[in-house]
Amino acid sequence: MQSALEISGDEELTERQKDVLNAVLRLLVEEGDRLTMTAVARRASCSKETLYKWFGDRDGLLTAMVQWQASKVRVAQVDRSRLDKSSLSASLERYASDWLHVISSDTSIALNRVAIAHAGEEKRNLGAIVLENGRLAMGRRLKPVLLAGRDAGLLEFDDAEQAFRTFFGLVARDVQIRLLLGDRLKPTDAEIGQDAADATRQFLALYGARNGAAKSGL
Amino acid sequence: MQSALEISGDEELTERQKDVLNAVLRLLVEEGDRLTMTAVARRASCSKETLYKWFGDRDGLLTAMVQWQASKVRVAQVDRSRLDKSSLSASLERYASDWLHVISSDTSIALNRVAIAHAGEEKRNLGAIVLENGRLAMGRRLKPVLLAGRDAGLLEFDDAEQAFRTFFGLVARDVQIRLLLGDRLKPTDAEIGQDAADATRQFLALYGARNGAAKSGL
DNA sequence: CGAGAACCGTAACGTACGGTACGGTAGTGG
DNA sequence: CCACTACCGTACCGTACGTTACGGTTCTCG
Numbered sequence: 001m002q003s004a005l006e007i008s009g010d011e012e013l014t015e016r017q018k019d020v021l022n023a024v025l026r027l028l029v030e031e032g033d034r035l036t037m038t039a040v041a042r043r044a045s046c047s048k049e050t051l052y053k054w055f056g057d058r059d060g061l062l063t064a065m066v067q068w069q070a071s072k073v074r075v076a077q078v079d080r081s082r083l084d085k086s087s088l089s090a091s092l093e094r095y096a097s098d099w100l101h102v103i104s105s106d107t108s109i110a111l112n113r114v115a116i117a118h119a120g121e122e123k124r125n126l127g128a129i130v131l132e133n134g135r136l137a138m139g140r141r142l143k144p145v146l147l148a149g150r151d152a153g154l155l156e157f158d159d160a161e162q163a164f165r166t167f168f169g170l171v172a173r174d175v176q177i178r179l180l181l182g183d184r185l186k187p188t189d190a191e192i193g194q195d196a197a198d199a200t201r202q203f204l205a206l207y208g209a210r211n212g213a214a215k216s217g218l
Numbered sequence: 219m220q221s222a223l224e225i226s227g228d229e230e231l232t233e234r235q236k237d238v239l240n241a242v243l244r245l246l247v248e249e250g251d252r253l254t255m256t257a258v259a260r261r262a263s264c265s266k267e268t269l270y271k272w273f274g275d276r277d278g279l280l281t282a283m284v285q286w287q288a289s290k291v292r293v294a295q296v297d298r299s300r301l302d303k304s305s306l307s308a309s310l311e312r313y314a315s316d317w318l319h320v321i322s323s324d325t326s327i328a329l330n331r332v333a334i335a336h337a338g339e340e341k342r343n344l345g346a347i348v349l350e351n352g353r354l355a356m357g358r359r360l361k362p363v364l365l366a367g368r369d370a371g372l373l374e375f376d377d378a379e380q381a382f383r384t385f386f387g388l389v390a391r392d393v394q395i396r397l398l399l400g401d402r403l404k405p406t407d408a409e410i411g412q413d414a415a416d417a418t419r420q421f422l423a424l425y426g427a428r429n430g431a432a433k434s435g436l
Numbered sequence: 437c438g439a440g441a442a443c444c445g446t447a448a449c450g451t452a453c454g455g456t457a458c459g460g461t462a463g464t465g466g
Numbered sequence: 467c468c469a470c471t472a473c474c475g476t477a478c479c480g481t482a483c484g485t486t487a488c489g490g491t492t493c494t495c496g
Contacts, residue, residue, distance in 0.1 A: 033335060036453060047474045049456075058454065112399075117251060117335040119400035127400035135392055135399075166420065169391035173383045174353055177394055181330075181353075182337035182345035202384065202424055254483060265444045266485080276484065 013068065017054060020044040021065045028065070029110040033117050037061075062114060063124045069111055070133030073102070083152045089200055091145055096171040096196035099138060103176045104187055108134075112180055139164050156209050163207055170199040231286065235272060238262040239283045246283070247328040251335050255279075280332060281342045287329055288351030291320070301370045307418055309363055314389040314414035317356060321394045322405055326352075330398055357382050374427050381425055388417040 013021070023044035027035045037058055041048045055061040102108050112130060119127025139161070146163055149155040157163040173195075178185050187195065231239070241262035245253045255276055259266045273279040320326050330348060337345025357379070364381055367373035375381040391413075396403050405413065 032338070037455080038453075041475090045474080047476085048454090049458095049475095050473060052455065053472095112395075113334055113337070116331055116398045119331070119398065120250070125400060127398075131396060131399040131401055135396060165391045166388065169387035169389070170384065171387070172392075172395075173387035174390075177330075177390075178349060178353060180334045180337065180345075180398075181349040182343060183349055206420055206423060255485080256483075259445085263444080265446085267445095267487085268443060270485070271443090 013064075016046075018068070020046060020051070020054070021068050024061060024065045025069065025107060025110070028114060029106045032110065033114050059118075059124050062118070063126060063129070066111060066115060066126050066129050069107065070129055073133055073137060083148055083154070085154055088145070088149045088152075088154050089204060092167070092203060093196050093200040095138075095142055095145075096167075096199050097192055099171055100175065100187065100192045100196060102134075103172065104179065104185075104192070109179050112176075116180070135168070138168070142167070154209055155207050157207050166206065167199070167203045170202050171196065231282075234264075236286070238264060238269070238272070239286050242279060242283045243287065243325060243328070246332060247324045250328065251332050277342050280336070281344060281347070284329060284333060284344050284347050287325065288347055291351050291355060301366055301372070303372055306363070306367045306370075306372050307422060310385070310421060311414050311418040313356075313360055313363075314385075314417050315410055317389055318393065318405065318410045318414060320352075321390065322397065322403075322410070327397050330394075334398070353386070356386070360385070372427055373425050375425050384424065385417070385421045388420050389414065 020040070024035070024040055027039060027043055031039070037048055037051060040061070041051055044051075051061060055064050103112075112134075115126040115130035119125065142164055143160045146155060146157070146160050146167075150157065150160075155163070175185065175187070238258070242253070242258055245257055245261055249257070255266055255269060258279070259269055262269075269279060273282050330352075333344040333348035337343065360382055361378045364373060364375070364378050364385075368375065368378075373381070393403065393405070
């Protein structure tokens with residue numbers, strides 16, 4: 001048994017419940033927000049009564065699924081020891097590549113779509129959950145790397161948040177919005193690798209030390 | 219009278235019909251995709267019968283509204299004569315500022331939300347309409363400016379599309395996705411001006427001529 | 437003025453779907 | 467064996483909302 005109103009996501013979910021949430025996710029990728037409770041029950045081979053007992057209502061089911069997925073977002077951590085120019089560059093490139101893979105995935109697209117559709121609602125704001133565990137979590141993870149790079153004299157910036165946002169822009173560009181709007185873009189692994197390398201090179205050109213010409217305005 | 223299936227958007231719309239679509243837009247900003255035909259009729263002071271006669275069905279109404287709005291997206295055109303470093307910079311900054319204003323507006327957010335929610339549907343793909351008249355239209359308008367800048371020896375790049383996408387990333391960064399997900403961000407005019415100036419400066423640092431260190435990878 | 441079109445306001449229809457109830461089965465514990 | 471729990475499958479209920487129908491008003495045109 002499980003209270004219908006959990007906050008943190010993955011805690012206390014049984015395997016069976018995760019199976020159900022997986023079914024929800026698959027259905028969401030296929031059908032978008034039009035999925036029905038009946039379809040979920042059939043796909044997960046469970047009864048609607050169970051769905052309502054576990055998750056409260058339709059919104060609770062979607063929220064649980066989004067929280068559960070959000071709790072799984074993990075991007076490679078970087079060891080901040082022995083930071084030199086090439087290891088910093090490699091870390092940034094790794095981040096960029098991971099991030100591009102995430103936002104290009106079917107599940108991320110489906111999740112962001114449903115979160116955007118339900119953004120700004122009073123209770124159970126899916127947009128806030130996805131925002132917190134997507135874009136904002138990325139910022140929290142990358143910022144220490146940027147600060148370490150500055151401490152090591154490899155980067156120059158005043159505001160780590162501004163620097164991160166620039167990096168974000170150079171990496172993501174128009175990819176996410178185009179995919180969300182249904183553009184058939186789907187970059188290949190090779191393209192993602194290339195884009196990550198380009199973005200990293202551009203970021204270092206703008207914020208790398210010994211490049212006074214390109215210092216950010218802030 | 220009007221066929222329910224128009225393609226290009228603003229043609230053949232009477233003032234009264236535009237009033238109705240304006241009501242739809244206002245309602246969409248307030249309520250999102252949950253707006254009902256009854257609410258539209260009440261807000262627009264028209265009968266549901268009229269709505270159905272003019273627009274066919276609910277989807278047709280939303281499509282007409284999105285097309286109509288899309289047909290209104292116009293960003294300042296730049297005169298390509300007398301292109302020098304400062305006029306190019308001013309043009310880019312103007313573009314960046316206009317674009318940030320657009321994507322920060324309530325109507326753009328509402329429109330993109332509904333388009334994303336309905337993206338990838340078979341018929342009447344709102345995502346495609348918004349994509350075509352938003353991001354892609356921006357690209358078509360800015361590319362000639364970039365090419366003119368290259369012809370004038372002010373910019374260096376191989377692929378105008380790649381250069382534009384970088385500019386797009388530097389300008390938009392995480393603003394659009396955050397707003398779509400419900401983040402209270404709402405940059406002020408002053409912030410937009412600052413961001414536009416920063417993005418332009420960064421873009422010129424990367425792609426401006428006489429800056430060999432920062433050439434794009436492609 | 438009369439006929440008809442265009443439209444408003446509202447009542448009515450049909451249905452899809454969220455949510456509930458209930459009977460049936462398997463497992464568990466005493 | 468009995469009581470109990472947890473669950474499946476399905477039938478069922480209530481309602482919101484898309485869609486249609488219709489009576490009444492205004493306007494145009496002859």
